[in-house]
Amino acid sequence: MTEGAAREAARGVPAFADVEAAARRIAPQVRRTPVVTSPDIDREVGAEVAFKCENLQRAGAFKFRGASNAVLSLSDPEAAGGVCTHSSGNHGAALALAARLRSIPATVVMPAGAPRVKRRAVESFGGEVVECEPTLAAREAALRTVVGRRGGRVVHPYDDFHVIAGQGTAALELLDDPRPAPWCEPLAGPVDALFVPVGGGGLLGGSALVGAHRGRRVFGAEPAGADDAMRSLRAGRIIPVEAPDTVADGLLTSLGERNFAIIRRKVEDILTVSEDSILAAMRLLWERTKLVVEPSGAVPLAALLEHGPPPGCARIGVVVSGGNFDLDAARFPVA
Amino acid sequence: MTEGAAREAARGVPAFADVEAAARRIAPQVRRTPVVTSPDIDREVGAEVAFKCENLQRAGAFKFRGASNAVLSLSDPEAAGGVCTHSSGNHGAALALAARLRSIPATVVMPAGAPRVKRRAVESFGGEVVECEPTLAAREAALRTVVGRRGGRVVHPYDDFHVIAGQGTAALELLDDPRPAPWCEPLAGPVDALFVPVGGGGLLGGSALVGAHRGRRVFGAEPAGADDAMRSLRAGRIIPVEAPDTVADGLLTSLGERNFAIIRRKVEDILTVSEDSILAAMRLLWERTKLVVEPSGAVPLAALLEHGPPPGCARIGVVVSGGNFDLDAARFPVA
Numbered sequence: 001m002t003e004g005a006a007r008e009a010a011r012g013v014p015a016f017a018d019v020e021a022a023a024r025r026i027a028p029q030v031r032r033t034p035v036v037t038s039p040d041i042d043r044e045v046g047a048e049v050a051f052k053c054e055n056l057q058r059a060g061a062f063k064f065r066g067a068s069n070a071v072l073s074l075s076d077p078e079a080a081g082g083v084c085t086h087s088s089g090n091h092g093a094a095l096a097l098a099a100r101l102r103s104i105p106a107t108v109v110m111p112a113g114a115p116r117v118k119r120r121a122v123e124s125f126g127g128e129v130v131e132c133e134p135t136l137a138a139r140e141a142a143l144r145t146v147v148g149r150r151g152g153r154v155v156h157p158y159d160d161f162h163v164i165a166g167q168g169t170a171a172l173e174l175l176d177d178p179r180p181a182p183w184c185e186p187l188a189g190p191v192d193a194l195f196v197p198v199g200g201g202g203l204l205g206g207s208a209l210v211g212a213h214r215g216r217r218v219f220g221a222e223p224a225g226a227d228d229a230m231r232s233l234r235a236g237r238i239i240p241v242e243a244p245d246t247v248a249d250g251l252l253t254s255l256g257e258r259n260f261a262i263i264r265r266k267v268e269d270i271l272t273v274s275e276d277s278i279l280a281a282m283r284l285l286w287e288r289t290k291l292v293v294e295p296s297g298a299v300p301l302a303a304l305l306e307h308g309p310p311p312g313c314a315r316i317g318v319v320v321s322g323g324n325f326d327l328d329a330a331r332f333p334v335a
Numbered sequence: 336m337t338e339g340a341a342r343e344a345a346r347g348v349p350a351f352a353d354v355e356a357a358a359r360r361i362a363p364q365v366r367r368t369p370v371v372t373s374p375d376i377d378r379e380v381g382a383e384v385a386f387k388c389e390n391l392q393r394a395g396a397f398k399f400r401g402a403s404n405a406v407l408s409l410s411d412p413e414a415a416g417g418v419c420t421h422s423s424g425n426h427g428a429a430l431a432l433a434a435r436l437r438s439i440p441a442t443v444v445m446p447a448g449a450p451r452v453k454r455r456a457v458e459s460f461g462g463e464v465v466e467c468e469p470t471l472a473a474r475e476a477a478l479r480t481v482v483g484r485r486g487g488r489v490v491h492p493y494d495d496f497h498v499i500a501g502q503g504t505a506a507l508e509l510l511d512d513p514r515p516a517p518w519c520e521p522l523a524g525p526v527d528a529l530f531v532p533v534g535g536g537g538l539l540g541g542s543a544l545v546g547a548h549r550g551r552r553v554f555g556a557e558p559a560g561a562d563d564a565m566r567s568l569r570a571g572r573i574i575p576v577e578a579p580d581t582v583a584d585g586l587l588t589s590l591g592e593r594n595f596a597i598i599r600r601k602v603e604d605i606l607t608v609s610e611d612s613i614l615a616a617m618r619l620l621w622e623r624t625k626l627v628v629e630p631s632g633a634v635p636l637a638a639l640l641e642h643g644p645p646p647g648c649a650r651i652g653v654v655v656s657g658g659n660f661d662l663d664a665a666r667f668p669v670a
Contacts (some may be wrong), residue, residue, distance in 0.1 A: 024352075031517075032517050032518060033625050034369075034517070056625055060625065100431040181369065182366075182367050182369070183366040183367055183369060183388075183392075216477055283662060286653060286662065287627075290391055290395065290628075291626065291627065292621050292625040292626065293625075327622065
């Protein structure tokens with residue numbers, strides 16, 4: 001690699017200072033989400049758990065942090081053409097909202113058959129949805145067509161410098177102010193470790209920058225049915241996911257390059273969990289915290305329940321990634 | 336009525352000062368629950384709505400306020416024999432928890448066939464459950480047997496001086512500090528009216544004492560399938576509910592005497608809602624606030640959606656009564 005290319009590559013991977021810069025940049029428009037605790041859950045886990053509630057973030061997920069940072073980092077000429085992405089999940093809605101707040105257009109390529117609730121979310125924020133066949137090749141072709149037709153900056157859902165830095169701000173808030181909300185039990189001391197769900201690695205990568213800088217242990221958690229991050233960490237290279245099968249629809253993707261570059265250096269381990277564990281953890285959160293958490297957001301708690309807390313960790317911070325649960329899929333409500 | 340009897344009757348119905356006294360008494364052990372808002376819900380209602388989240392109260396419902404006030408109002412000799420009640424719902428668990436916090440026994444008479452989740456809640460707080468046939472006569476007979484066998488003070492779920500005063504503290508907090516939680520949109524001004532669910536009338540009675548004293552309009556909301564409170568208010572006398580039929584399992588009971596004495600003087604109107612409205616309102620709360628709300632807790636929002644806000648009311652305070660939704664009944668989770 002030439003020196004120039006090395007510099008280029010280095011610019012592509014954010015550092016802790018970029019998370020701090022993102023926090024300042026996005027503060028005016030992101031929500032400072034609460035931290036909640038549950039003595040019942042602590043008892044079941046065998047450690048105190050502090051849940052950072054990104055299900056209460058705007059657009060219902062942490063994704064709004066990264067999308068905001070990406071959109072706000074554009075110069076005015078860059079922003080003028082709008083933004084676009086491909087996403088079947090929360091990133092599309094988050095990008096549409098971030099774009100609307102900057103008064104620029106957003107286009108989201110979505111596979112046909114994506115949950116209607118996700119499509120409605122993008123449209124409710126003024127984003128345009130372009131449908132494509134449900135394959136990665138079709139997605140990328142559709143995105144190229146969109147960019148070719150009207151320009152616009154592509155904001156990748158996770159393999160993006162500003163997106164990773166933005167996602168890290170949730171962990172930064174959690175470590176810098178772990179005090180639970182006024183209606184919850186306080187913690188007995190500081191958080192020793194972070195447990196974070198991992199799909200493409202935007203949230204885990206950003207959280208790992210923060211955890212490592214603050215001297216905390218960082219663990220990823222993913223479904224056994226989409227265990228590419230665990231296998232990639234073990235192999236020392238990205239192993240793409242094949243035929244992922246899990247209820248945690250936010251964690252179906254393979255690790256990105258930038259994300260893996262951070263994760264392999266700063267994440268202690270990645271734990272996998274069964275589908276039963278995910279559903280049990282989700283239910284426990286609904287029942288005990290009275291918060292609607294989507295399956296992906298329950299995966300770190302599932303890891304704590306299935307594997308136990310890491311030895312020496314008395315208090316664990318968990319990023320609850322989102323709350324966009326498709327109530328239709330639960331045949332809900334029932335009379 | 337003799338003068339003594341009149342004094343006795345007067346003592347039986349709390350006033351605003353009793354709510355204030357209750358607030359001081361129970362402050363050390365109740366949670367100061369947050370107020371949340373949702374711009375999406377405001378748009379659908381056509382007014383700003385401030386939700387006081389008693390689903391985040393200890394034991395998952397406002398009932399812990401009244402039960403705490405009743406238990407903490409007992410003298411030591413009165414408390415020594417413990418407390419008992421009959422309840423198929425949240426009051427039983429709330430009383431068991433309040434008793435445990437004072438280290439006295441609690442017995443809860445429950446109809447056979449009550450949801451297992453309710454029974455487990457009482458037992459998880461150390462309360463004893465005594466089963467009876469699912470009729471009012473059997474409940475009362477079982478309660479008499481319990482009292483005869485081991486003594487103990489009966490704490491009625493709603494027709495009780497201290498219970499009503501305690502339940503009013505949620506509205507007191509809401510009116511005295513209506514600022515939404517940090518992650519929510521602020522309100523543009525003070526709350527003009529209170530919307531409160533009504534079953535036996537403990538919450539509505541206590542809230543009406545507060546609302547009237549603070550010069551706010553107070554409305555009750557109940558299912559059309561259990562519309563005794565509306566009919567009682569119209570008739571000027573208590574009309575017991577017959578064969579109530581509603582998903583709002585917290586609102587099945589008839590108004591109590593003390594409760595009606597307050598409601599008839601201080602509540603402007605009682606609005607009834609359809610089952611479809613209740614389920615739609617519950618779903619809207621789950622989706623937009625990411626909070627698990629039980630059907631009874633969604634009834635005031637259902638009334639706002641079905642009837643519209645009262646003319647002249649720009650901002651409405653709603654007491655979300657509880658979050659003890661039986662996830663089993665929703666066939667949840669589904670894989």
